[in-house]
Amino acid sequence: MSPTLQQSWMAHLCGMCLALRDDHGQLARTVTNYDGLLISALVEGQSVHGDSRRTAGPCPLRGMRLATVAYGQAPQLAAAVSLVLASAKVSDHVEDGDGPFARRPVAGVARKVATRWARQGSLTGERLGFDTAVLLDAVHRQGEVELAVRAGNSVLVATEPTETATAEAFAHTAILAGRPGNAEPLREAGRLFGRVAHLLDAVEDLAEDELRGAWNPLRATGTTVEEARRLCQDAVTGIKLALKEVEFTDRALVHRLLVHELDHAVQHAFAIPHGPRALVDDRQPPPPGWQRPGPPPPPGWQPGPGQPPPGWQPGPGQPPPGWQPGPPPPGQDPGKKKGKRDKPRQWGPQRGTFAGCGMAVVLCCTCQYCCADPYQDPWTGEPKQGWCQNCDCGCGDGCDCCDCDCCCDCDCCDCGCDC
Template sequence: MFGIVRPCTHRLGERFKAEWMAHLCGLCLALRGDHGQFARIVTNYDGLLVSVLTEAQSGPAPGTRRTAGPCPLRGMRTAPVANGEGARLAAAVSLVLASAKVRDHVADGDGLLARAPIAAAARKVARGWDRAGARTGASLGFDTAVLVDAVDRQAGIETLAGAGTPVLVVTEPTETATAAAFAHTAQLAGRPGNAPALAEAGRYFGRLAHLLDAVEDQAADASAGAWNPLTATGTSLAEARRLCDDALRGIRLALREVEFADAGLAHRLLVHELRTSVDRAFGTSGCGHAPTASAGQGGGPYGAGPYASSPYASTPHGSGNPYGGSPYGGSPYAPDAPHAPGGPGMPPPPMGPGGGGGGGRPPHKPRRGLLAGCAVALGLFCTCQLCCTEHEGPWSREKKDPWCDSCDCGNCNCNCDCGCGDCCCCPCDGC
């Protein structure tokens, strides 16, 4: 998967997680249905925005969802997926832009593509994707020539760009391509009046996609001697961040001009999640689900020591303990205290010391043996469940997050300035 909008499912909440997965799976299945199994490798997080915008304008309608069969990436579960013109347009756009990415890697001689036979095969695949995307686009009234033209102009612009060239000259082809794709969703949804505002949002989104890709790749490009727009034009990271923040504001303002039937997911992705993507690219955000090094020198939530920077680090009760200097001090829940579990002030736990009838721990699953665990691990790996869905550890049998789940959600500090009123699409209670 690739793309700049990679939302953490913890942040999306159940409603938006289900909708987002429906569009992602719908894009994947539209690629398979129109272009064969191999085309599914171009499924990407940004392409599904075309499907999301189409449905956000037209609203739910009969036939916009269908039930897909079991898939390893969903833990072998069925699910409702997006179905219709929005998903097919997203597939066409994804094919053409993936073709551009392949040709760009071939031109740069990246990795195995530096070898002539492999580069020739990659170019052939890219040409096939161009033709396939054009066929699907034509059936939807969308001329993919504007995308292909933008891709073709990109190489020439990069050749001429140098120190002092405004970086926005380099991002223009990407902006033009995404503006055309976003604007066409208005035609598919039957709301042609939305096209100018969506084109503006698409232009800013293309700028963000190009700049964030450049920021994330700059160090690797420098070490490999590859061309990078920021390095080539002498654009500083501070200037790149300013341009990204300006693009975020432009998208937010453009979306206010769009008439939506249900703006929830589109707003969530293009306003809130895009801001998180910018923070992630510039290294100004972290995950709130696990302690990180930035939380303290020792990696814990309060710094190097067990109470460093804790609200109880220097309390009047001493020793960082709110109940006194001893390990338990005057705590009413200390062992043998009146309110300790099993103490004189508390009723006995139900069904014995373990509290099996109420508050006890669920029974612990026994660990699997070596051979049984290896068999389970092989099955999880071959069905992609290790990478893509929550699963049970092969040996420990504990719940594990997918390897590819790059959770970066921080504590929710919305500070909504997006004009969404009551923060309709933010999972927190208010701003």
């Protein structure tokens, strides 16, 4: 994202987290999630009153920096939705006895927490005019739907409860923003978003579920990965068309998340191999008698110099047959490895061993190692990027986010590219 959109995204994420803390206590902040901030962004993007922002105090997850965060009805609705859905999920884990919830003391505490969250989320929803019962009903029906699904059924039967819940949450953002005419297109966008979210979870968990024998909607209905991808791509297109019918005050962040980023999530999820073989580590030695796939060599065949057998494929990090390393760069000793002493000292204060260790403890306790961008190395002072700031989007220095046909009739071009 561009710096402007990134700041707006963080404002909604932090705003939802603080709304959970202020209305429901510190423990409720654990249900903060990325999908939930979409609700807050939708309300603000449609609002006729503009942004509702305030300055929040230092937070360890922000590297102890101040921040401008969203407040008011937008993050409160996101908090209520997230809290109610989290309470329902915890209740399901308790009933199923999953993992640590199989222990009676843990189950007792979790049941009380889930009950309190459901009550608090419902009260917040009522204050905002949103009936959270539709969310609870959808989550509780999910188990019944899964039991009724059979091979040959459409996978959309299994995704229907999720679609219904997200559709109603999206639609109510139009009511809060004072634009009731947006409710129907947003209901459609929410339904399709719920479908994509459910299918992507199913695809990403497919390999593990097959190995464990766990229930998966793709396995249960016999739906192929290719069919799931088609459904996801159709849904992303449907969301794009539905958003064109929505009247926004500022559509930049919503369009970025629901069109560009959602499409990127689909492409990323289906670019990874799925199924039991996806979990095989190529670095491990093959089992006895294992052969690489490919046609067998003809009788009496002997490989020539540097020639691989038919069907042979190089493994990860393995050079092609006959490859020879080139000469080393000028001035570099081929027998010497570059170590830390060869690295020039960087910016910032230089510290000794004990002072650097003390500063490292401070950086760790304030979460700057994972969240700050940048932080200074406690010993060398070199600026470094927090672990959570790494991006695997693959776009490099360029950005092709504006290759959609709606780029010229909306305000999505805050990404910095010249479209």
